[in-house]
Amino acid sequence: MNRWRRSVGEIQARRRQVSECEQAQSALSKVTACYQQMATCLGSNTDGSSLREELEETRALAHRICTGMHRRLLALLAETEQVQEDREQVERMWVLFLCALENFQQDLRKVSILQETFPLGQRKDRRALVNTGATGGGSEVAGRAATVQTPWVTTEGEKKPDLKSHVLEIDGLLQEMLQRVNVPLWSVEPTQNAWGEGCGDAQDEDDTLEEIMEVEVVSQDNRASGCCNHSNCKLGCIFCLLN
Amino acid sequence: MTIRNVRDHGQRYRPRMSCLKKMEAVVLEMQDPKTGVKSQTQRLVITTIPHAITGEDIVEWIANRFKIDAAEARAMGTMMVAFGYIYPLQDHKRLILKPDTSLYRFQTPYFWPAQQWPVEDTDYAIYLAKRNIRKKGLLELHEQEQYNNLHKWMNHKWDFIVMQAKEQYRAGKERKKPDRVVFDCQERAYWVVHRPPPGTISGMDCGLERMVDPNQEEKKTSEYFRRIIIFTQQCIMRPRVKSSVSIGALVKYTTTYKQHDPFLYPCLPSNPWLTDDVTYWHLNMPNVENPTKMRVERWTFSFGELLSDPRGRADFRLFLKKEFSGENLAFWEACEDLKWGAAATMQEKAQQIYKTFLARGAPRWINIDGKTMEITVKGLSHPHRYVLDAAQTHIYMLMKKDSYGRYLKSPVFKETQKKAVAPEAHKFSEAQLEQNAKKRRPSLSPIILRQQEEEQKAKLAASGPVDITQLCRYTAPVPHLAVYTGICENQTTASPGLMTLPNSAACPSPISVAIDSTPASERRFDSGPTSSHFPSIAESTEASVSEESQPPAAKSRVALSLSRLLRRGCNAPSVFASLSPKCAVTAGGGKVQPLGEPLAQPQPKRIANFFQIKVDIPPECRIYPIDSEDEEEESPGAARGGVKEIICPWETVTKHDGAG
Numbered sequence: 069m070n071r072w073r074r075s076v077g078e079i080q081a082r083r084r085q086v087s088e089c090e091q092a093q094s095a096l097s098k099v100t101a102c103y104q105q106m107a108t109c110l111g112s113n114t115d116g117s118s119l120r121e122e123l124e125e126t127r128a129l130a131h132r133i134c135t136g137m138h139r140r141l142l143a144l145l146a147e148t149e150q151v152q153e154d155r156e157q158v159e160r161m162w163v164l165f166l167c168a169l170e171n172f173q174q175d176l177r178k179v180s181i182l183q184e185t186f187p188l189g190q191r192k193d194r195r196a197l198v199n200t201g202a203t204g205g206g207s208e209v210a211g212r213a214a215t216v217q218t219p220w221v222t223t224e225g226e227k228k229p230d231l232k233s234h235v236l237e238i239d240g241l242l243q244e245m246l247q248r249v250n251v252p253l254w255s256v257e258p259t260q261n262a263w264g265e266g267c268g269d270a271q272d273e274d275d276t277l278e279e280i281m282e283v284e285v286v287s288q289d290n291r292a293s294g295c296c297n298h299s300n301c302k303l304g305c306i307f308c309l310l311n
Numbered sequence: 312m313t314i315r316n317v318r319d320h321g322q323r324y325r326p327r328m329s330c331l332k333k334m335e336a337v338v339l340e341m342q343d344p345k346t347g348v349k350s351q352t353q354r355l356v357i358t359t360i361p362h363a364i365t366g367e368d369i370v371e372w373i374a375n376r377f378k379i380d381a382a383e384a385r386a387m388g389t390m391m392v393a394f395g396y397i398y399p400l401q402d403h404k405r406l407i408l409k410p411d412t413s414l415y416r417f418q419t420p421y422f423w424p425a426q427q428w429p430v431e432d433t434d435y436a437i438y439l440a441k442r443n444i445r446k447k448g449l450l451e452l453h454e455q456e457q458y459n460n461l462h463k464w465m466n467h468k469w470d471f472i473v474m475q476a477k478e479q480y481r482a483g484k485e486r487k488k489p490d491r492v493v494f495d496c497q498e499r500a501y502w503v504v505h506r507p508p509p510g511t512i513s514g515m516d517c518g519l520e521r522m523v524d525p526n527q528e529e530k531k532t533s534e535y536f537r538r539i540i541i542f543t544q545q546c547i548m549r550p551r552v553k554s555s556v557s558i559g560a561l562v563k564y565t566t567t568y569k570q571h572d573p574f575l576y577p578c579l580p581s582n583p584w585l586t587d588d589v590t591y592w593h594l595n596m597p598n599v600e601n602p603t604k605m606r607v608e609r610w611t612f613s614f615g616e617l618l619s620d621p622r623g624r625a626d627f628r629l630f631l632k633k634e635f636s637g638e639n640l641a642f643w644e645a646c647e648d649l650k651w652g653a654a655a656t657m658q659e660k661a662q663q664i665y666k667t668f669l670a671r672g673a674p675r676w677i678n679i680d681g682k683t684m685e686i687t688v689k690g691l692s693h694p695h696r697y698v699l700d701a702a703q704t705h706i707y708m709l710m711k712k713d714s715y716g717r718y719l720k721s722p723v724f725k726e727t728q729k730k731a732v733a734p735e736a737h738k739f740s741e742a743q744l745e746q747n748a749k750k751r752r753p754s755l756s757p758i759i760l761r762q763q764e765e766e767q768k769a770k771l772a773a774s775g776p777v778d779i780t781q782l783c784r785y786t787a788p789v790p791h792l793a794v795y796t797g798i799c800e801n802q803t804t805a806s807p808g809l810m811t812l813p814n815s816a817a818c819p820s821p822i823s824v825a826i827d828s829t830p831a832s833e834r835r836f837d838s839g840p841t842s843s844h845f846p847s848i849a850e851s852t853e854a855s856v857s858e859e860s861q862p863p864a865a866k867s868r869v870a871l872s873l874s875r876l877l878r879r880g881c882n883a884p885s886v887f888a889s890l891s892p893k894c895a896v897t898a899g900g901g902k903v904q905p906l907g908e909p910l911a912q913p914q915p916k917r918i919a920n921f922f923q924i925k926v927d928i929p930p931e932c933r934i935y936p937i938d939s940e941d942e943e944e945e946s947p948g949a950a951r952g953g954v955k956e957i958i959c960p961w962e963t964v965t966k967h968d969g970a971g
Contacts, residue, residue: 111420
């Protein structure tokens with residue numbers, strides 16, 4: 069009954085807000101994924117002050133998205149008169165947001181400890197960095213993260229907290245969210261089926277790790293059995309262009 | 312949001328693994344460009360990746376750094392691989408260090424095993440989803456199982472997991488190709504350590520979670536000091552032993568057991584943990600037909616060893632059966648059952664034990680001294696788990712001092728020794744060892760093992776160890792029993808009724824026992840032919856019974872003493888003389904009937920069941936107590952199909968007083 073009472077404008081506004089939140093959710097996902105990818109470089113030979121700066125920037129971006137989303141979702145959920153399908157969607161977003169926050173917080177903790185374990189202040193610290201075989205830092209990934217836009221205007225200028233307090237802040241946020249809104253976590257149905265992501269969009273011709281590594285074994289064994297004596301030639305004669 | 316289990320009793324802290332911190336320090340040392348491990352470049356088809364190290368270089372570095380030999384260095388290196396600080400580039404599922412040119416690489420610190428954060432299932436789910444995206448559904452079997460499980464348990468956050476997996480996948484693609492390969496290797500290695508595929512031994516077994524964070528230093532509050540004080544006081548109060556004595560005991564123990572210790576001496580045929588060949592376990596199953604020589608040797612070390620090995624206990628049981636003193640072991644086992652069994656059945660069990668072993672006139676009466684008996688019976692009025700401890704210890708000592716020695720000299724044991732197997736040691740080649748490792752399978756589930764145990768017990772119960780050889784017409788008469796009439800026919804399901812206790816000379820008074828259920832009319836004691844043989848007995852018994860007869864309500868069951876039997880002038884003395892004093896022998900007069908029968912009564916099945924004393928005797932074989940006749944006339948010796956039950960003294964207080 070209430071649905072008919074609300075104006076078209078209201079409904080549209082609400083729908084806009086919901087889609088904003090959806091976009092924010094995917095943006096958050098993107099940012100946290102990039103953050104994680106960069107965090108794996110910490111402590112390795114590619115670690116450096118630039119990497120850490122990029123990490124900070126990404127974290128700030130994530131913080132902005134999080135706070136905005138938190139506020140909007142609360143507002144959406146707080147409305148008592150709900151349309152049914154809307155409610156489900158909003159609840160799902162709520163739960164996914166909680167999961168994302170938790171996941172991000174875990175990464176933050178790891179980063180915080182790693183940064184302490186591998187301080188870059190002095191020259192001798194660089195010798196202690198682990199040689200992992202990586203050559204590039206996470207700058208490409210940082211670039212990707214930087215392209216993420218928050219779907220709302222970023223005039224909400226909240227100061228980004230430093231790492232440790234950020235972790236604690238998320239803790240508090242999670243607690244508060246669980247207490248304020250009574251959404252049972254298990255009531256959320258996923259939209260994706262199991263194994264759905266595998267048979268999805270046309271993947272590019274991406275070699276699996278096994279294939280890449282397998283070839284390596286073969287090439288190691290018969291290094292001399294290339295068709296020619298060129299050191300990089302591993303192919304059969306027919307395709308060899310290195311002569 | 313992760314739904315956390317709140318019923319974990321606050322046990323959320325992972326145990327301290329102090330080796331991790333130390334290992335990290337070593338790994339960092341290995342990085343030093345001058346003094347660290349030599350690194351090479353790994354050549355792949357598409358690219359080359361630096362910082363690969365060979366197994367032999369690692370071993371050499373460790374050996375030099377710590378001044379240890381190559382084998383120990385290799386073991387230490389394997390530990391580093393097992394924990395995930397270094398990962399193999401070839402054969403990535405086997406977390407060992409091969410001291411040859413196989414390549415390894417260091418793991419990035421993000422993926423190091425750490426105490427502070429346990430490995431989350433969410434991350435694993437994301438990883439599996441990523442792999443699924445990459446391999447388009449062709450995951451390995453164990454990964455598929457895990458995926459399905461996680462999908463079930465994390466259903467509510469599955470959208471998040473898929474979304475995150477896609478984003479992480481795309482983020483990973485941003486990097487340059489060699490770095491992508493490196494990252495993929497790292498991630499894969501991380502999950503091999505923390506979610507090992509079947510057949511991989513990971514080093515991350517760390518035991519139960521703790522209630523208190525073991526990594527945190529305890530604050531020295533007054534509570535802490537109070538605890539320390541109490542602990543030290545208790546230490547002081549402990550009884551002390553001279554070091555010469557305790558060291559002597561240790562030396563004795565080590566000399567006795569050293570060849571049986573798998574760490575010090577090789578197991579025959581081979582140690583399954585080392586060679587992955589399970590012959591050793593098959594040869595040492597609890598109920599194997601022919602035990603190994605080492606196992607049999609262990610039985611000679613002490614009585615405790617014999618009893619604790621199920622095969623040894625079975626052998627001992629067999630020996631006791633031949634000696635007609637099986638009730639001691641049965642009693643001991645019953646006490647163990649009481650001690651370790653469920654609380655719900657404790658009351659019943661205690662009663663059963665009393666009725667079967669302790670009461671006067673009990674079918675398998677054990678011989679304990681008066682004082683212990685008194686204490687036990689008193690304790691049985693309020694039974695608890697340890698109420699039979701005194702009696703059990705007494706019987707244990709009895710068996711140890713008496714039967715054990717004879718067992719070790721007995722033909723039963725010698726037979727077992729002769730038939731014991733002495734397997735040859737295996738000599739596996741490297742290739743065979745690898746083969747064995749591939750064929751590793753999990754052992755039988757404990758549920759199945761328990762079921763097998765129960766079946767074994769039931770079988771044992773059905774085949775029933777009896778204390779006295781059954782002397783019915785189906786078995787040959789035992790030559791040393793002087794009198795044997797073998798008259799077993801036309802006896803119906805009359806039960807044996809009374810048992811005479813040859814050892815009860817001390818207190819010959821009859822037990823007055825009330826028969827609860829069956830009314831007098833039903834109690835028939837079919838003993839036609841018997842009466843004709845020994846009319847004198849009947850008369851005298853009758854006379855004696857009537858002396859002590861109780862009011863009609865209480866049907867008394869007379870326990871005849873040795874003296875009374877002698878009075879009757881039957882061949883009892885010879886009978887008793889020839890039979891083992893430990894047996895609960897029936898006052899069989901001229902008729903020695905099998906004794907196992909009381910336990911096979913149809914009506915009170917519950918009496919002896921759990922002792923597995925149920926005996927499968929053809930109904931014709933019976934024990935005929937001497938005074939069966941008077942039972943019939945007077946009363947009720949046993950119900951048809953029933954028996955005079957022994958009721959525990961605390962149950963029938965009123966009727967008990969006359970029993971003297």
